[in-house]
Amino acid sequence: MKKISIIAAAIALCSCSATKTTDAAVDLNGEWDIVKVDSTAVDTTKTEFRPTLGFETAKDNVFGCAGCNSINGKAKVDAAKQTISFSEIGKTLMLCANMEYEEKIMKALESVKGYKAAGEGCVELTDGSGNAVLQLKKQ
Secondary structure: OHHHHHHHHHHHHHHHHOOOOOOOOOOOOEEEEEEEEOOEEOOHHHOOOOOEEEEEHHHOEEEEEOOOOEEEEEEEEEOOOOEEEEEEEEEOOOOOOOOOOHHHHHHHHHHOOEEEEOOOOEEEEEOOOOOEEEEEEEO
């Protein structure tokens, strides 16, 4: 089962980077899998639950899972400028056996200032310098 998860993750990562485009408009609405944190592929065999982010831009909501705990908060998205401003981000306080990605994802969220297309069905959340801190793939 672990081999299938690793193969599926590898395929997902390849499909994100196959046609890298930064000029395309991105609709953040819906749910996304977190596939990379600071350029490192997420190994879902080292998470309790699949790391995800979801956006409801009309309501300024963000939700998801950091690999163990649920995430909820506010996300003010400016589609014209492709910027995001997160606030009131909180998470549940469960303790899981493996929390390797939990803090990495939460720290990355603190630095997010914008986003850009990153290939077919993918988006990168970027810091103030335009560096990718999270890569997401549409579910």
